Amino acid sequence: QRLSLAAVAGLSGFTVHHLVDMPAMMPAIALVGIVLILYLAMMQQPIQLRWKPIQLSQPILIILFWGILLISGWWSSEQYRKYILILSAATRSDGYIAAAQDLQSLIDADPSMAIYQMQQAFLYGMAAVDNPEYTDDAIAAYEKFLQLEPNHAVSWANLAALYKQAGHDAEALTAIERALELAPQAKLFQRNLMVYQSEQGDIVFYEPNTLWVEDYPVGVNFSRFQYLREALGRQYLPQVGAPE
Incomplete structure (x- = not known):
């Protein structure tokens, strides 16, 4: 329950901050994130993830991308x-x-x-x-x-x-x-x-x-x-x- 409350509080803060923040592109970014989060929260059948070993090249590519x-x-x-x-x-x-x-x-x-x-x-x-x-x-x-x-x-x-x-x-x-x-x-x-x-x-x-x-x-x-x-x-x- 505490974890759920923390998630709701975080999402609320994320929403309020980004919808009123500047520059003007922030609301667009926020809406994309909010829609994705709400969509995942409303999914009736959670996606079952299968563990796969992470190769060394994957984190390097992610770091390079960001x-x-x-x-x-x-x-x-x-x-x-x-x-x-x-x-x-x-x-x-x-x-x-x-x-x-x-x-x-x-x-x-x-x-x-x-x-x-x-x-x-x-x-x-x-x-x-x-x-x-x-x-x-x-x-x-x-x-x-x-x-x-x-x-x-x-x-x-x-x-x-x-x-x-x-x-x-x-x-x-x-x-x-x-x-x-x-x-x-x-x-x-x-x-x-x-x-x-x-x-x-x-x-x-x-x-x-x-x-x-x-x-x-x-x-x-x-x-x-x-x-x-x-x-x-x-x-x-x-x-x-x-x-x-």
Whole structure:
């Protein structure tokens, strides 16, 4: 009975700790373990184990297997720690270019980790705001990231803005249209689409934006933000009861 109580207490502690612990992968690990334990506990016919002599090579292989898992886990954790340090340094010093370049070593070491490539593209994009010579680097980084994560709407919108800055109007229009396919309710994406269309002289109103038209005087380019603010205020302020 004491052994049963100890087992129940251990399982309860295991469950509570892992279901509320961080990082987020811990609940998934916990659920797998809990399901297995509960399944074994509910088995009506216990499995009869037969004793077999353990060969010397078996424990060595087991130790080697767990050693590889621990080393790979430590390596991944160390890579992520470097990633956090790089971003923290960039935040404090606005050193976007240096941070983007520092991330390249992490990308080379773990190219399947898409978040590293997305952050590198974002950092190059931030640098390109004040230093247009980094626009091509930002475009290349976003194109590489979107090959891994083609459904990331914000990155398509950012890539569209970079294309526009580089003078690639057709590519910018294609990219913002892709962003709108993925996030059709994003007002800023809708606004950017109309800006790109109006600057090319071929305006085809995006359907939800027809409500905005009356806020734009005739002949005024859609990139004028003050009219966009008036349109958004007219649409949303009455809904939340805010004073006009």
